Structures are given as C-alpha cells and as structure tokens.
Amino acid sequence: MMNNINERMSCINNNHSLRIAIFDDNKNIRNTMVMTLNSEIMFNVVGVYNNSKNSIKNLVNIKTDLVIIDIASSGFSGIETIEQLKNELPCVQILVQTSFEEDALIYQSILAGASGYILKSDVKLTLVKAVKELRNGGSPMSPPIARKVINMIKHNMGHFNAIKKSTDYKLTGREKEVLACIVKGKNYKMTSYELNISYETVRSHVKHIYEKLHVASLTELVAKSINFNIV
Template sequence: MEEIKVVIVEDDDEIRNGLAYLINSSPGFLCLAKYSNSEDFLKDFLQKKKDKNYVLPDVILMDINLPGMSGIECIKKIKETNKSIQIMVLTVFEDHDTIYKSLKAGATGYILKKTATTELLDAIKDIYNGGSPMSSQIARKVVLSFQEQKTSNETQNLTPREQEILNYLAMGYRYKEIAALLFISVETVRTHIRNIYEKLHVQSRMEAVLKLQQK
C-alpha cells in the first residue's frame, strides 16, 4: 500500500508533535515535514518544488490561527503554485466566516481539532481519495448556511432531488453512500451531479457549495 504523505503546519508544539507521531505510527501514512508557521513552510515548499526529485505531499494539514501569515492566506498561495495538493484545515474555529474563507481559498476539507484520532486518519484517507471531509458540526453549518441564503436564479433551477444530493455532497458523503441513502444507483447519482454542476456553472463539489453560500 502506498503511504499517504502528509505535511503539518501548526504553531502549537504539543499538537504539531502529537500529529506527527500519530501519522508516522499509523500504517499507510507518512509525515514528510512539520512547520510552526506559514512562512517557513512556503519558503521550504517553493524551494524544494524546483527540485524535480522532490516528493510533493499528498495532504497538508493546515491550522488557521498561525503567527504571521494566516492559514487561509497560506492556502491561497499554495493553490496558486499547485492546484492538485489537497489541503485540510485543522482548527478550533467553527464560525461561518472562517469556514467560508477557508473553502473559498482552496481547502477541500475542514476538521476540528477535537476530532478523535481515528476519525482524523479516516479524514486524511478520504481527502486523499477525492472526498471532502468535514466534521459533522461544520457540515451542518455549511448546509444550514446555504439553506438560509436567498437562492439565485441558478440555484432555483435545481430539482428537489438535486438539492438533496447537493446537501449530502456538502456533508462529505461519497457517491456510493448517497446512492445507498436515496436507493438509487451510483450512476444515477453521477448523472444528477453532472446536471447540478452544469446548472450552477461549476466543476467541483466545493465550487457548488460555495455558489450556494454566496449572498
């Protein structure tokens, strides 16, 4: 089994070292490096990226409240240089504004620090495999947020079933899980999602969720 390569950006020494230990002691995971601030990480990342032999991380665990450059700003800069790297926010912040700004900056996962270690490892696997993991509290906030927003002309075009599927996508459910919940085939789910993306003029799950969140 190929190891999932992880980089940690976290200013709390105890949390940073604990995460590194957890990752390195878990089969199928490898902590490539750990940093206490955004500046050191970006400097190292941009320097090493020039080396063709440099092994890029698969997943970056990013704190938000960092000294100097914030985690959100760091996410933006990472995505400007490499759009394929998956970034999962790991934070204590649960407010709508921070969640929205993190997802808009390019994060594809949002997990709270109080998450159990087994769930955290599952979330890293999920984001590596193309999912968008979120703590249940965060997923609920995201869904409630766009349900409360006035719908635009684009979102009004979604059918009730498409809206239902989009809700499940926002909560991090996979296609197979959605199919099982709605008693339809995975291919039918894919068809609905293609229609959702076309109606909202987006190309990914996060773009669709953000489109619904826009005021």
C-alpha cells in the first residue's frame, strides 16, 4: 500500500503541459471541450474519441495525464473504462463529465478511480477550473454532486461510530491543519497559501497523511477524515 501511495504522489508534475484525452460521443461537446482546453497554454489535448473501444492503448502510448470521460459514451461500461484506465495508467487523473446524477454511478465512479465529477450542464463554465484543480491536487465536483457525496458519507457514518473513537492515527499538528484544509475542499496551492508553507511542503504532508490513514485516493482520504472525526 505504502509504495502505491508514494507512486501516486510522485505522478503529480506541474512543470510540463497537461496531456489531456477526451471520451465523448457528442461531436459538438467534444469540439467545445477541445477549443476550451486548448485556449490554456498549459493544456494540450492529445486525443479525442467518441468511445473507449480500442482507445486505451493509444493513451498509454502518448503518456496521457488526464482523461475526461462521459461514462455514458463508452463502447462498454463507463465504470469499467475508468477501472481499465487506472489499471493501464495508474497515474492518470480521470474527470467524469456527464448528465447523470444517480448516487450509484457517482459512488461507483469514485471507487473505480475517478478524481472529479462534473455535470455537462456546467462544462462550459467549469471545465478549465476543474482541470486546473485536478492539476493542483484537488478533486472537483459540481455542487449537486458534492452534496450527494456528503449525503452518502453521512448515511454511512453510523457504521464507523463503534470504532472511530479508539483509533489514533498519530497525525502531527501541522498534518491536521493540512488535512483540515483538504477536507474543506482546498487544493494544494490554496492550502499552501492559507498555512504559509510551500507547495512542496503541502505535498509532503499529504503523502505522510495518506500513509498514516492507510488511504490511496483523495476521495478516500476526505471520506475517512469525516467518518472518523479526524479533524
């Protein structure tokens, strides 16, 4: 687990342009996303596909950093596509953008490896912001999706009540401050600014927090922190 966490954290690289691939079966939406993303100097759209069939090998060859996927447009199950992407490209960030708000799809997408979930109705206004947030270590979600995730967490809190008081994760004071910022939805850059520490220091603290809490994703980190009242 610890080696996997270190590998995931080392995948983040803000020094080169972000290589982005898009899966969407709607040509107009694909074109809009390409134009929007290519307007940013640090974004580079390297692949555009109308489904995921036979496309994942291409993404491995072109070393894609981020995949934007509509889970309804895949040649096979969108959730399976996310899982396959994470298996083939463990470091890839996956942003789901879709019209679906069903709790089960949101939950399954996150468990499969999605790092963010935004609605198509918001895509023109929020796409660039969401991609930047992912690049900086955040986990973007449209407000209705964030509310659903919070409700899912609340629903499951009772399951952990019996054991959460007995666990000591041995977080330092500074690690708890960093974790509190992350739980509030702040990305690494915002956390760095608020706590008056460097971006690299934030990354180092988050790596240690991942190890101490035995988690492997930002979503899992936030869920566990809330469920166990860690901060």
